[in-house]
Amino acid sequence: MGRTMAPDGRHDIDSPDWLRVREALADPQWDFRTVDGITRVTGLASDRIRELLISHAAEVRKSYVTDKNGRILYTLRARPARLQEMVANTVAFISKSA
Numbered sequence: 374m375g376r377t378m379a380p381d382g383r384h385d386i387d388s389p390d391w392l393r394v395r396e397a398l399a400d401p402q403w404d405f406r407t408v409d410g411i412t413r414v415t416g417l418a419s420d421r422i423r424e425l426l427i428s429h430a431a432e433v434r435k436s437y438v439t440d441k442n443g444r445i446l447y448t449l450r451a452r453p454a455r456l457q458e459m460v461a462n463t464v465a466f467i468s469k470s471a
Contacts, residue, residue, distance in 0.1 A: 407445035
């Protein structure tokens with residue numbers, strides 16, 4: 374599959390794979406998604422999802438806390454942070470700096 378090049382040199386700006394990942398991250402049923410969760414929804418390989426999350430870091434927000442299994446959580450930067458997320462981030466920050 375060909376890659377679409379953005380004016381700033383980034384790849385996959387509107388690739389079908391990125392659109393699927395972005396749609397999974399925007400799902401209102403979930404505040405955050407793991408790579409495994411995105412894999413289940415999109416059918417994409419986890420390595421491909423990680424690659425897209427990195428190449429679209431300007432659009433993706435990574436949580437400071439992990440899920441109960443220690444997996445990294447992601448959402449779109451455009452989604453507003455909820456109070457629960459802000460409290461969890463504050464606790465995580467304080468516990469890491471103590």
